[in-house]
Amino acid sequence: MTAAGASASLVPSPVRIIGTGLIGGSLGLALSGAGVDVQLEDVSPGTESLAIEMGAGHRPGPEDPDPALVLVAAPPDVAAALVVRALSRWPTATVADVASVKSIVLAGVRAVVDDGALAEDDLARYVGAHPMAGREVSGVIAARGDIFQARPFVVVPHPTSRAASVAVVRALALEIGSVPLVLDAADHDRSVAHVSHVPQVVASLLGASLVDAPERSLELAGPGLRDTSRIAASDPRLWVEILSANARAVGPILSELRDRLDGVLGALDSMTGDPDPRRGSRRAIAALIADGNQGVQRIPGKHxxxxxxxxxxxxxxxxxxxxxxxxxxxxxxxxxxxxxxxxxxxxxxxxxxxxxxxxxxxxxxxxxxxxxxxxxxxxx
Amino acid sequence: MTAAGASASLVPSPVRIIGTGLIGGSLGLALSGAGVDVQLEDVSPGTESLAIEMGAGHRPGPEDPDPALVLVAAPPDVAAALVVRALSRWPTATVADVASVKSIVLAGVRAVVDDGALAEDDLARYVGAHPMAGREVSGVIAARGDIFQARPFVVVPHPTSRAASVAVVRALALEIGSVPLVLDAADHDRSVAHVSHVPQVVASLLGASLVDAPERSLELAGPGLRDTSRIAASDPRLWVEILSANARAVGPILSELRDRLDGVLGALDSMTGDPDPRRGSRRAIAALIADGNQGVQRIPGKHxxxxxxxxxxxxxxxxxxxxxxxxxxxxxxxxxxxxxxxxxxxxxxxxxxxxxxxxxxxxxxxxxxxxxxxxxxxxx
Known part of the structure; x- marks a missing residue:
């Protein structure tokens, strides 16, 4: 336990980063900047070379030592396979993936263990991670070592994660300037459904409602519309992957929202053309706005x-x-x-x-x- | 026509403001500041006195001349009755209301004309108006003469509005520093449904979805959630009036949004637990995000x-x-x-x-x- 405790204060070298897009490249830049020995690999030789040119790390040769920490920076649909491969390939390394949905990755790794193709002891070296940064741009060319500064970094252990491996991932979060928070995979996925995935769908629905709005209507747009729809400008390819991977957590929240919307539509319908609509209709609208007040008051403000x-x-x-x-x-x-x-x-x-x-x-x-x-x- | 043209460049005195809340009080401050003689009245003697103390205008006495322009600053549900009364009481004045929904007010005034209790000639002196300011606070105590600066001000004539009366309301918009835009009542109501009322419902639905979210989830909140839900902090009483009065324009836009949401829910449902969901599901999500991209790109940016x-x-x-x-x-x-x-x-x-x-x-x-x-x- 003393050794595990000591390792909590620093990121062990070398670190292997698999996938050098925006997040992988930025992790490489941040860690290299902190003096960590960073090895890079990517399925695309061009992307890998660009990341190396940018200073995110180096291409490992046969003489290089095995990594002590492997970071899989790939989309949720391929992360599990890459994690399994890394756990098998380097039998003492801590392996973390940084995909933005966690249950699906853990389930993928666990399935390989259940099939007997990976040992429980290997699974113990896996820890999920989610540095919450880099939403609006993509590609290694946009990578920067400082994008994790002052951002939440969710550390996602599973019931059999080794304490020392969890400590290594926590140390990584601190090393790159993030604020570590520990959540299990289900809590993480529900949380990001609430604070990120459902807001994305809602903003996109609002944005889509403007496609056929008359041009002159949009001249009346003020800060309310602009703020409410801002994130509707996000990348469709990225969001198909995220929403597919987190359908189980996003679905129920959106489904409740739809039921509430149905109530509002019923209330509005009963008001149309009726100068003195049922009192219940007005109450339904007032309750929606009041609940909305209560919900936003729960969002933490600055610090x-x-x-x-x-x-x-x-x-x-x-x-x-x-x-x-x-x-x-x-x-x-x-x-x-x-x-x-x-x-x-x-x-x-x-x-x-x-x-x-x-x-x-x-x-x-x-x-x-x-x-x-x-x-x-x-x-x- | 020359006389009407000349009046377009200035607001005639005196102006009578009926209803001295945030908007009425602020109009009084702006016009008084511009040297216009402003007469104030409010159903609440206390509110009226406070507006006078704040410098928004004076209480008219029996010696005072009749107003040349009357501004009814009351909620949509009472505006029509006050407009009708003003048209009858001052037979040469231009009368405008500044409620945030216009068809319902015009229909109310038109109904009195159809009943024979008001002449077509009187209706010609009525022009709707909507200065788009002052959403987040209420009450005369929050009134300021500068809240209309640099904001859109919708001038809403009807088919039989007198050109001279329309010109007077346009001059008012310019006098208080706003940007006048001319729309008919139906176009105005559809426009504010798109840029203000539907975004309010969407933000409130999102806010309401947070009421039961775990506390730790909200610690992950970033600028995306904050922006998308910001206007959910609005006043329930005000919004019940606005949404009730504009149910006919808001309903169809929200109803289309609900149908789209149903499609997203169906797609998410088919993805849950299925490692290789139907391609159509992914396409439905991608189309939503892409349409959202297209919609927000239509919102005019700065200037x-x-x-x-x-x-x-x-x-x-x-x-x-x-x-x-x-x-x-x-x-x-x-x-x-x-x-x-x-x-x-x-x-x-x-x-x-x-x-x-x-x-x-x-x-x-x-x-x-x-x-x-x-x-x-x-x-x-």
Missing amino acids: GGATDHFATVTVLVPDRPGELGRLFTEMGEAGINLEDLTLEHTFGKKVGMAHVSVTSGSEGLLTDALTERGWSVAQG | GGATDHFATVTVLVPDRPGELGRLFTEMGEAGINLEDLTLEHTFGKKVGMAHVSVTSGSEGLLTDALTERGWSVAQG
């Missing part, structure tokens, strides 16, 4: 704080280089730290709004400080 | 430009007062103008990410300028 600890001040910002710089410099001079910020522009205007969130209680101070310096400010 | 003219650069920002100020000052020094910005913080970390959008082609310049000054920057 895990509740969002209602903040107050928002709106500032008119002329659209010229340096105006936002002046705004933030002057906020800094007033000793005010920004908690959040959204910018808003309107069709046809050369002026925007900055909605600035600050700790509750400091909004008056901020308003006074900015007004004194000539800014147009609105609270609320 | 009506398409969003793909922008490139995003991500900068690591230490969580200290003044750091964002330094970032934007240094961007200004490099001559780079920000097109959009989102900030992102992660549970448990004292560092955030600023995703900075700039015109495509200037991302390299920005990256170099910031890297030179010691910032950690990632493109893409």
